[in-house]
Amino acid sequence: MKPESLMMSYGYKPELSEGAIKCPIFQTSTFVFKSAEEGKAFFEVAYGHRQKNEGEELGLIYSRINNPDLEILENRLTLWEGAEDCAVFESGMSAITTVLLEFLKPGDLLLISNPLYGGSDHFIKKILPKFDINIAEFRVGQAKEEVIKIIESSGCADKLALIYIETPANPTNDLIDISCSKEIAKQFSTNDREVYLAVDNTYMGPIWQHPLKHGADLVLYSATKYIGGHSDVIAGACLGSSDLIKRVKGLRTFLGNMASPNTGWLLLRSLETLKARMDIQASNAVKVAEFLSKHPLVEKVYYPGNLTESDGEQYNIKIRQCITNGGMISFDVKGSESEAFKFLNALKLIKLAVSLGSTESLAEHPATMTHSDVDAQLRKELHITEKMIRLSIGVENYEDIIWDINQALDSIGN
Numbered sequence: 340m341k342p343e344s345l346m347m348s349y350g351y352k353p354e355l356s357e358g359a360i361k362c363p364i365f366q367t368s369t370f371v372f373k374s375a376e377e378g379k380a381f382f383e384v385a386y387g388h389r390q391k392n393e394g395e396e397l398g399l400i401y402s403r404i405n406n407p408d409l410e411i412l413e414n415r416l417t418l419w420e421g422a423e424d425c426a427v428f429e430s431g432m433s434a435i436t437t438v439l440l441e442f443l444k445p446g447d448l449l450l451i452s453n454p455l456y457g458g459s460d461h462f463i464k465k466i467l468p469k470f471d472i473n474i475a476e477f478r479v480g481q482a483k484e485e486v487i488k489i490i491e492s493s494g495c496a497d498k499l500a501l502i503y504i505e506t507p508a509n510p511t512n513d514l515i516d517i518s519c520s521k522e523i524a525k526q527f528s529t530n531d532r533e534v535y536l537a538v539d540n541t542y543m544g545p546i547w548q549h550p551l552k553h554g555a556d557l558v559l560y561s562a563t564k565y566i567g568g569h570s571d572v573i574a575g576a577c578l579g580s581s582d583l584i585k586r587v588k589g590l591r592t593f594l595g596n597m598a599s600p601n602t603g604w605l606l607l608r609s610l611e612t613l614k615a616r617m618d619i620q621a622s623n624a625v626k627v628a629e630f631l632s633k634h635p636l637v638e639k640v641y642y643p644g645n646l647t648e649s650d651g652e653q654y655n656i657k658i659r660q661c662i663t664n665g666g667m668i669s670f671d672v673k674g675s676e677s678e679a680f681k682f683l684n685a686l687k688l689i690k691l692a693v694s695l696g697s698t699e700s701l702a703e704h705p706a707t708m709t710h711s712d713v714d715a716q717l718r719k720e721l722h723i724t725e726k727m728i729r730l731s732i733g734v735e736n737y738e739d740i741i742w743d744i745n746q747a748l749d750s751i752g753n
């Protein structure tokens with residue numbers, strides 16, 4: 340069956356919870372063992388002192404290690420993209436930073452794409468160097484040969500350990516080729532050292548893009564965004580092979596940044612409507628982008644749906660990688676910061692807030708908000724201009740969203 344048909348039931352046995360149709364919140368720190376022998380057996384598996392026996396599940400021990408709300412959530416999340424395993428976290432940043440810390444060690448080289456989410460960018464450029472990790476960067480649009488040159492000229496190409504990319508890039512919707520990034524990772528891998536590829540797939544969510552199918556080793560999510568989808572919870576997730584997720588969960592146990600039972604329960608509820616919500620968001624976005632593209636006060640629209648064959652490689656990547664055009668649209672108004680601010684201040688239905696992927700439509704000003712920490716020169720080169728607005732399209736009636744945008748654009752002239 341399709342994942343959306345399984346989101347209400349997969350991995351949950353009502354008979355283990357008094358017949359409750361929904362998984363209760365297992366608000367408990369620890370679990371009672373039936374016997375000392377059972378406790379011993381659970382710990383042997385949890386700490387990797389022996390392999391699981393045929394059909395043996397990891398027993399419930401302590402909520403920093405495992406909890407039913409988290410386990411069921413992790414199992415359901417794997418279904419959308421056919422991942423072997425998943426680890427959930429109390430924020431997207433904790434998922435991302437745990438992966439970076441697990442797969443990098445002092446002296447290693449990390450290759451990143453640009454632009455990255457502000458929090459990831461800060462952790463990579465300001466905190467990882469304290470651990471003696473070297474960073475090399477490439478930009479959207481750079482060809483494979485150029486990226487290889489960047490790695491080779493870093494002086495530590497033989498220490499490349501991880502490639503970390505984000506596509507579509509926030510807020511410009513520029514695309515990065517996942518399979519090409521994997522080819523680069525393979526080229527720098529040796530028999531005793533595999534270079535892994537991690538992809539932050541938050542912008543497309545688990546429905547619209549499946550990085551594992553294009554060669555990614557790890558997929559990361561801010562589950563705060565589309566997966567949570569209601570602007571009421573902060574959470575994160577990482578998916579990949581059993582072997583790699585075992586490492587991620589190992590570090591998570593000792594950092595203690597797993598999701599809480601309550602967060603797990605909220606996300607289980609969100610997953611039931613994930614497909615329905617995202618379908619509406621994607622189809623609303625098509626209508627909004629169409630409207631913006633024709634409006635005389637709009638200078639440029641940044642939306643994968645506007646790519647045509649004349650855009651060359653960007654168009655080809657979109658056709659290969661993206662299942663829809665997504666629900667995020669950025670656009671430049673004619674003018675500058677003051678025109679952009681007039682627009683934002685005039686919105687009535689759409690809320691002026693950062694974050695994305697939620698049921699309600701949101702608008703923000705990347706240059707002075709989400710991306711204000713990006714170096715000014717780099718910001719300019721990445722086309723994150725003073726006149727750019729970023730929209731996250733929600734599930735409202737699209738005619739109302741367009742009505743609101745239209746009246747806010749009208750107000751620029753006043």
Ligand SMILES: *Cc1c(COP(=O)(O)O)cnc(C)c1O
Nearest residue numbers: 430431432456541561562563574
């Ligand atoms: C929001 C976001 C994050 C960080 O997630 P949190 O849940 O806020 O910690 C990481 N990457 C992207 C692309 C995001 O949009």
